[in-house]
Amino acid sequence: MSRTGLIFVSHSRKLAEGVKELLENMQPEAVTAACGGEEDGGIGTNPEVIQRGIESLEGCTEAVILTDLGSAWMNAEIASEISSIPVLLADAPLVEGGLAAVVEAGFGKDAAAVKEAAEKAWDMRKST
Template sequence: MTVRLVVVSHSEKIADGAVELAAQMAPDVVMIAAGGTSDGRIGTSLEKVMSALDQANGGEGVVVLTDLGSAVMTAESAQELAEDPAAVLLADAPLVEGLVAAAVAAQAGADAQAVKQAAEDVYGSGAAGASPVSKVAEGSVTGAGPDFTGDFELINQAGMHARPAAKVAGGLSSMNADVTINGVDGASMTALMTLGAGKGSMLHVEAWGPDAERALNYVGGLVQAGFGEP
């Protein structure tokens, strides 16, 4: 059982499309679209959002993502009227990128707060202030205490596109570690995609914190397996 997601948009097509996209990367996560008004117009509907929250019951919490301002107000009203308002979290995140990051984090088993944080972290562009760690030989992993580094070559044909970036960011967001990849925040799908790293590119990974070694092994395992792609 995983955290469930609700998407509130002024457009039914946008909500449905965002859910369809995210489902490609998180097929086991329940995602419910609540877009447009009840009569098919552009706008939001409290009734549709309440119905979506009802459908989302039974998971390990609900995270709601919205598009424009009045969608936020509608979601807040629905949260207040929900059977268990504390189980409904509203994420302040861009709709599409945030939904994908949240879905991947939920797929990885993150709790509701971590799923919300994964969505909101797509606003981040780096890891300023990160603790420095020692450089190691290419292809190796080493460390003492909480700090680990590693270098891994992208072998999948498409490199660091949306699906691999979502897998990396989603998994890291559920760990107690700070990770940078080629200098950007490893828990930010958007930041990873801005690297423009194609096949053959080297990813230099730095991690620190209690889960640093696990985080480094997670990233390295994904890269060395080609993210399950050709």
């Protein structure tokens, strides 16, 4: 039912895969891909790795990317510009924003609504 896929971009392959594992567990309906690390698995982000993640999203007509630190955003932006499907970047915390995003995507919401939900996650506190 979901048409919006989620991409988790991290400098660390393990971190990206961990976020995917955690959030898929919370919302199994969502289609997601982990794009962590450089081509060789080292720490970093790479537009080609991210692009392959976008292409791997089965049955998705749109995608939303969430990133961790610094240059992850720039490389995600480059990947979104060369993608064959429309891709939005969500300026959101990776885990909390990712959770909001998979929930919306699981309900079949479009990329704009998924991005908006992810970005609202900045307001979620842990202790209050």
